[in-house]
Amino acid sequence: MSPVTNARLLFREIPSELPDPVSTFKYDTSENIDIDGFPLHGGFLVRALAFSLDPYMRNRMRPEDTEGDMPAFLLNKVITGFGVGVVIRSESPDFLVGAHVGGFMSYQEYCFFGDAAASALAMPALGLTVLENPYNLPWRYFVGNLGMTGQTAYYALKDVSEPQKGETIFISAAAGAVGLMLVQLAVSQGLRVIASCGSDAKAGLLRELGAAHVINRKTDDIFVELKKAGPIDIFIDHVGGITLEAAIENAAMHARFVICGAVSTYNGPMSDAYGVKNLWLVNRYRITIRPLVVIDWHEKYLSEFYKTVPEEIAAGRLKCYESVYRGLQSAGQGFKDMLTGASTGKTVIVISEE
Amino acid sequence: MSPVTNARLLFREIPSELPDPVSTFKYDTSENIDIDGFPLHGGFLVRALAFSLDPYMRNRMRPEDTEGDMPAFLLNKVITGFGVGVVIRSESPDFLVGAHVGGFMSYQEYCFFGDAAASALAMPALGLTVLENPYNLPWRYFVGNLGMTGQTAYYALKDVSEPQKGETIFISAAAGAVGLMLVQLAVSQGLRVIASCGSDAKAGLLRELGAAHVINRKTDDIFVELKKAGPIDIFIDHVGGITLEAAIENAAMHARFVICGAVSTYNGPMSDAYGVKNLWLVNRYRITIRPLVVIDWHEKYLSEFYKTVPEEIAAGRLKCYESVYRGLQSAGQGFKDMLTGASTGKTVIVISEE
Numbered sequence: 277m278s279p280v281t282n283a284r285l286l287f288r289e290i291p292s293e294l295p296d297p298v299s300t301f302k303y304d305t306s307e308n309i310d311i312d313g314f315p316l317h318g319g320f321l322v323r324a325l326a327f328s329l330d331p332y333m334r335n336r337m338r339p340e341d342t343e344g345d346m347p348a349f350l351l352n353k354v355i356t357g358f359g360v361g362v363v364i365r366s367e368s369p370d371f372l373v374g375a376h377v378g379g380f381m382s383y384q385e386y387c388f389f390g391d392a393a394a395s396a397l398a399m400p401a402l403g404l405t406v407l408e409n410p411y412n413l414p415w416r417y418f419v420g421n422l423g424m425t426g427q428t429a430y431y432a433l434k435d436v437s438e439p440q441k442g443e444t445i446f447i448s449a450a451a452g453a454v455g456l457m458l459v460q461l462a463v464s465q466g467l468r469v470i471a472s473c474g475s476d477a478k479a480g481l482l483r484e485l486g487a488a489h490v491i492n493r494k495t496d497d498i499f500v501e502l503k504k505a506g507p508i509d510i511f512i513d514h515v516g517g518i519t520l521e522a523a524i525e526n527a528a529m530h531a532r533f534v535i536c537g538a539v540s541t542y543n544g545p546m547s548d549a550y551g552v553k554n555l556w557l558v559n560r561y562r563i564t565i566r567p568l569v570v571i572d573w574h575e576k577y578l579s580e581f582y583k584t585v586p587e588e589i590a591a592g593r594l595k596c597y598e599s600v601y602r603g604l605q606s607a608g609q610g611f612k613d614m615l616t617g618a619s620t621g622k623t624v625i626v627i628s629e630e
Numbered sequence: 631m632s633p634v635t636n637a638r639l640l641f642r643e644i645p646s647e648l649p650d651p652v653s654t655f656k657y658d659t660s661e662n663i664d665i666d667g668f669p670l671h672g673g674f675l676v677r678a679l680a681f682s683l684d685p686y687m688r689n690r691m692r693p694e695d696t697e698g699d700m701p702a703f704l705l706n707k708v709i710t711g712f713g714v715g716v717v718i719r720s721e722s723p724d725f726l727v728g729a730h731v732g733g734f735m736s737y738q739e740y741c742f743f744g745d746a747a748a749s750a751l752a753m754p755a756l757g758l759t760v761l762e763n764p765y766n767l768p769w770r771y772f773v774g775n776l777g778m779t780g781q782t783a784y785y786a787l788k789d790v791s792e793p794q795k796g797e798t799i800f801i802s803a804a805a806g807a808v809g810l811m812l813v814q815l816a817v818s819q820g821l822r823v824i825a826s827c828g829s830d831a832k833a834g835l836l837r838e839l840g841a842a843h844v845i846n847r848k849t850d851d852i853f854v855e856l857k858k859a860g861p862i863d864i865f866i867d868h869v870g871g872i873t874l875e876a877a878i879e880n881a882a883m884h885a886r887f888v889i890c891g892a893v894s895t896y897n898g899p900m901s902d903a904y905g906v907k908n909l910w911l912v913n914r915y916r917i918t919i920r921p922l923v924v925i926d927w928h929e930k931y932l933s934e935f936y937k938t939v940p941e942e943i944a945a946g947r948l949k950c951y952e953s954v955y956r957g958l959q960s961a962g963q964g965f966k967d968m969l970t971g972a973s974t975g976k977t978v979i980v981i982s983e984e
Contacts (some may be wrong), residue, residue, distance in 0.1 A: 345913070554900050566919075
């Protein structure tokens with residue numbers, strides 16, 4: 277077979293504010309790959325099925341020499357992140373042809389792995405693994421509710437927030453990828469859910485899912501609403517800034533706050549972020565503030581996660597909400613929609629269904 | 631014996647900013663007490679020896695109907711707080727004549743207790759107890775290094791911050807009441823101490839006590855200094871605001887932050903407080919932020935505290951630094967000096983040495 281195009285997603289420009297859907301990434305089709313003739317040297321070749329778009333990636337859009345959580349995207353190089361694919365050729369005994377794999381990948385249609393750790397940015401928890409899918413769920417779920425997104429939600433309701441049945445949990449960005457799964461899990465575990473989101477349509481969905489009190493952050497006063505609906509025993513935050521300040525003001529005694537994200541601060545320098553003024557109330561209400569970074573909890577909960585969540589989804593007790601974009605050329609728009617709240621649930625780029 | 635003056639400290643005016651040394655309190659000598667003839671009705675009479683002045687009292691200087699940590703001071707009524715005294719008459723089997731007692735008291739020279747809980751503001755941990763003093767230490771120490779102050783420092787270096795020998799601890803307001811004891815305890819426990827304070831004289835004292843790096847918050851850039859001296863494994867904060875923000879920026883991975891106080895925010899409305907912008911770094915550095923309120927830890931550590939700290943002080947291994955004011959009429963000045971950092975160590979009002 278003659279070489280085919282290997283479309284790739286390059287990082288073209290460091291955004292100063294909200295990433296521009298056109299200029300941030302470059303959809304590049306200049307590279308060809310001879311799928312059958314490509315020498316494997318003991319490695320394996322993966323055809324991509326789906327890639328994840330996640331808010332944490334915004335932090336990687338920075339100058340290479342600036343410190344950050346994870347390595348910066350390199351200008352004019354292929355970006356990396358969570359993906360899922362199928363092995364189409366292999367000389368590796370651990371990754372056989374036909375196996376489905378998930379983990380950190382380069383965002384291109386065909387991805388060669390000299391070994392499984394190749395794209396893992398030296399973080400073992402991000403390395404490629406073979407996926408099991410006994411319920412025949414869509415493979416794209418493995419970058420969403422069955423991937424980092426779902427794992428974050430699942431871990432948040434474990435000892436990191438110490439939930440007790442009947443307690444009140446506040447979930448910000450509740451119609452986002454992690455939020456929608458969190459709301460469902462929290463309701464099913466007998467927690468009373470307060471949810472915030474950015475539109476009436478999202479508010480409606482959250483009510484349908486069982487949220488007791490929904491706040492539209494664009495039209496409601498979050499301080500007033502939390503005062504009505506609180507106090508808050510648990511806060512799972514994806515927003516930061518004024519949302520966090522309002523939650524602190526409305527905390528119950530011995531509240532547990534879990535910081536999953538701070539999307540309100542991602543699109544500008546930290547010096548422009550909203551400053552939280554009432555941290556002293558941490559003492560008054562005996563609030564503990566903890567970080568939640570998904571890779572920290574895999575060892576403790578990943579196998580439990582895979583034992584329970586796929587079955588819940590297959591049985592329809594846990595729904596997967598997605599904003600699906602088709603092809604790597606749609607990544608720029610998908611990323612912007614995710615950060616601005618124009619999309620609902622998990623943002624995923626589908627390359628191929630199978 | 632004929633009645634004698636029972637001088638009292640009344641709360642006269644709610645300060646809008648820094649409490650004024652003259653107008654905030656009223657030193658009142660209009661009340662007399664017939665010490666010998668006073669009917670006890672089963673209670674007991676205490677002659678005050680010393681009273682504590684503490685930053686938390688600033689929060690009590692607010693309108694009666696405003697929520698706060700502890701009940702508001704009532705206008706034109708005697709203020710309450712930690713005191714120590716000696717029982718001079720008693721009909722109570724638990725508080726015999728000659729016993730020394732400590733706990734929440736009214737700030738007046740002679741204080742009648744119908745029962746020991748009378749001044750405890752319905753918080754059992756504040757109730758009056760009989761003090762033991764096997765090393766014959768000055769009784770005023772029982773509102774300082776042997777009281778809430780010392781207990782706060784002691785508890786901060788227990789599981790609340792999980793200190794490991796060799797770790798770097800940053801202590802803000804390190805020349806304050808809790809700070810000076812903390813620095814000594816931390817050095818003795820093999821921690822590397824970074825200390826911040828407000829004058830060169832205090833900086834000198836902190837260096838003498840073994841602090842490895844001292845920051846004068848008035849002349850140094852705290853961000854620059856912490857970058858030099860950090861990263862910080864443990865932060866015990868009494869200041870809040872920009873000091874907390876600088877500590878977050880310079881946290882080590884898995885840092886533990888303990889919020890003891892936030893004196894930078896006490897003298898104005900919370901809406902004027904400095905807003906901490908970089909809370910997102912809680913995730914990057916995996917920081918846990920915990921409150922420390924001394925009464926929460928008595929059950930676990932108070933008996934250990936009394937078994938160890940008095941002996942350390944008696945042996946001279948732990949020094950008590952105090953700013954001693956004489957008589958209730960000096961309370962206004964003492965309180966202001968404490969909040970502005972004009973004083974060093976524990977601020978105590980001595981009524982009588984014995």
